[in-house]
Amino acid sequence: xxxKQIITDINxxxxxxxxxxxxxxxxxxxxxxxxxxxxxxxxxxxxxxxxILVVTDNTEHLNDLYADLTCFIDDQYLFRFPSWDxxxxxxxxxx
Numbered sequence: 001x002x003x004k005q006i007i008t009d010i011n012x013x014x015x016x017x018x019x020x021x022x023x024x025x026x027x028x029x030x031x032x033x034x035x036x037x038x039x040x041x042x043x044x045x046x047x048x049x050x051x052i053l054v055v056t057d058n059t060e061h062l063n064d065l066y067a068d069l070t071c072f073i074d075d076q077y078l079f080r081f082p083s084w085d086x087x088x089x090x091x092x093x094x095x
Contacts, residue, residue: 007072010043021048037065042072059083 010016045052056062059082
């Protein structure tokens with residue numbers, strides 16, 4: 001189930017409108033609680049309809065964020081690129 005109304009409400013907020021999403025430059029958003037990431041990412045994606053790269057610190061956070069984003073964005077637009085689980089100088093091919 002897509003929770004589009006929440007994203008619509010976020011898009012209508014003053015704080016979100018102050019983000020200059022029409023500029024085609026990289027953006028870094030800081031000071032947002034981790035629980036707000038899925039809402040913010042979804043609102044930006046649904047507003048701009050452009051690709052967004054989100055980097056997480058581990059696979060667990062990747063899977064949690066992916067599950068949260070599927071509530072707001074159709075999963076055909078979501079892709080996961082998990083880490084290789086190998087050490088840089090290990091003589092082993094990643095799976």
